[in-house]
Amino acid sequence: MENVFDYEDIQLIPAKCVVNSRSACDPSVKLGNHTFKLPVVPANMQTIIDETIATQLAKEGYFYVMHRFEPETRLSFVEKMHAQGLIASISVGVKSEEYEFVQMLATKELVPEYITIDIAHGHSTAVIDMIQHIKQHLPETFVIAGNVGTPEAVRELEHAGADATKVGIGPGKVCITKIKTGFGTGGWQLAALRWCAKAASKPVIADGGIRTHGDIAKSIRFGATMVMIGSLFAGHEESPGDTVERDGKLYKEYFGSASEYQKGEKKNVEGKKMYVEHKGALQDTLTEMEQDLQSAISYAGGSDLDSIRHVDYVIVKNSIFNGDKVY
């Protein structure tokens, strides 16, 4: 691997603007059979999304992926979403009961529009088998498989039938995989995304490590169709994590899906808990993301997301923030 870099090492180079207002730029994206307002999806984690947020996002035209940590609610969740005419987008693991769950959905003719296979090390026989199982029983469902960090993994999961792959092993804010195992794309997630996207023939979702809205545009430039984000979505008033007050300031808890707080035990822990500053309503962040992406598109010299994919860039190793705090 040559040219290893991460989000903070890159600046995109502006091209001549062709719109008279940023509002003329369209940041919507197609994934599978549906078009969504933004190329952004909140992480399928228990402190990031719940049924209320999923419903709100679906109603407003944003993509969402419900987490898999209350497995007994998933079937009724799909029913509830479909009863409202909304898309159902759920997560599964790879244990034997998950095979039965997929079969049960098929038997009841409940077909989620999207299923995400949510596993730490997605380049595995377990994930390949699950892709094939879903495709056998729910052939109409769009399958997102992950997480992976190499072109070989992208090719194998696509070959097994995945409709999209999710890239990112260890770049997450509450991730400790890189520390505990020495493996992953932490510190070079953007370069790993580029490496994987070049091998992909289907959409790639960049997962983890997004710290600013500009990082969304950079992900698009380096091959992502969409980005999955945890920490930037953890602090909203709607966020499911507990709210705590410290020295008169409000914070929300954000913990990893492989943390002891999620697992309820200290076994194979690869995630931690942190507190993020409370920051108001989720819709405000989504609106700001939309405006920032519209602006990014205008800097790219176009009027839609595709224009970002073609801009030049420079590598300015770890220096673009000039030592400033990001916010």
Ligand SMILES: NC(=O)C1=CN([C@@H]2O[C@H](COP(=O)(O)OP(=O)(O)OC[C@H]3O[C@@H](n4cnc5c(N)ncnc54)[C@H](OP(=O)(O)O)[C@@H]3O)[C@@H](O)[C@H]2O)C=CC1
């Ligand atoms: N994106 C990322 O960088 C990471 C994300 N996570 C998140 O944490 C959650 C838990 O993930 P995960 O532990 O995969 O899910 P599960 O705890 O559901 O494990 C799924 C199955 O895969 C097995 N398994 C897990 N990791 C490995 C491995 N490295 N090698 C072989 N078998 C393995 C488990 O067995 P056993 O437990 O016995 O090994 C289990 O049977 C997920 O939501 C995932 O997205 C976790 C780490 C990294």
Ligand SMILES: Nc1nc2c(ncn2[C@@H]2O[C@H](COP(=O)(O)O)[C@@H](O)[C@H]2O)c(=O)[nH]1
């Ligand atoms: N290594 C771990 N990664 C995790 C864990 N829980 C979630 N995740 C991944 O992080 C992203 C979100 O990253 P962020 O930088 O936007 O906060 C999420 O989508 C997962 O892929 C975990 O316990 N360990």
